[in-house]
Amino acid sequence: MQEQLVALLPRLRRFACALTGSVDEGDDLLQAACERALSRAERWQPGTRLDHWMMALTRNLWIDGLRSRRRRAEVAYDPDSDDRGFDGSAALEASATLERVRALVAQLPPEQREVVALVTISGLSYREAGEQIGVPTGTVMSRLARARARLAEAIADPGA
Numbered sequence: 001m002q003e004q005l006v007a008l009l010p011r012l013r014r015f016a017c018a019l020t021g022s023v024d025e026g027d028d029l030l031q032a033a034c035e036r037a038l039s040r041a042e043r044w045q046p047g048t049r050l051d052h053w054m055m056a057l058t059r060n061l062w063i064d065g066l067r068s069r070r071r072r073a074e075v076a077y078d079p080d081s082d083d084r085g086f087d088g089s090a091a092l093e094a095s096a097t098l099e100r101v102r103a104l105v106a107q108l109p110p111e112q113r114e115v116v117a118l119v120t121i122s123g124l125s126y127r128e129a130g131e132q133i134g135v136p137t138g139t140v141m142s143r144l145a146r147a148r149a150r151l152a153e154a155i156a157d158p159g160a
Contacts, residue, residue, distance in 0.1 A: 001041055004050045005038075008051055011123075014121050016062070018117035018121040019058070021105060029065070052132060100155075101155075104155070112144070112146055114143075115133075116144065116147050118133070
């Protein structure tokens with residue numbers, strides 16, 4: 001299981017960062033998910049998909065964190081906290097665009113952010129994403145369409 005988990009780390013990291021809207025928080029979430037998986041390895045059944053189990057574990061930890069933050073009224077993401085420091089105008093522009101997209105994705109409702117992370121970033125099919133979060137494929141498609149429309153509108157109107 002440990003070798004399989006190591007192979008999944010890049011994909012799980014992208015998923016965690018997308019859910020949290022922050023690289024630092026995503027890394028923390030990924031670490032917590034790996035710790036939980038390794039301490040409860042007996043709960044994973046060999047022959048089943050480790051990636052689904054790990055994504056569900058990561059998602060559940062993220063949801064627990066959201067609930068906890070809501071209770072404490074903490075800010076989940078500060079777009080000014082990630083100082084990139086790239087040289088060159090193209091690199092600066094790319095960094096600014098990436099930060100803007102991250103900030104826009106972080107502003108999506110959690111249900112929409114989750115399907116964006118599963119389908120767009122992790123590459124799951126609509127069906128797989130629906131199975132992962134326990135909703136019908138049509139719900140995944142609807143949430144993703146609303147998220148894409150919201151992002152397109154925000155990108156088209158940079159002043160908003």
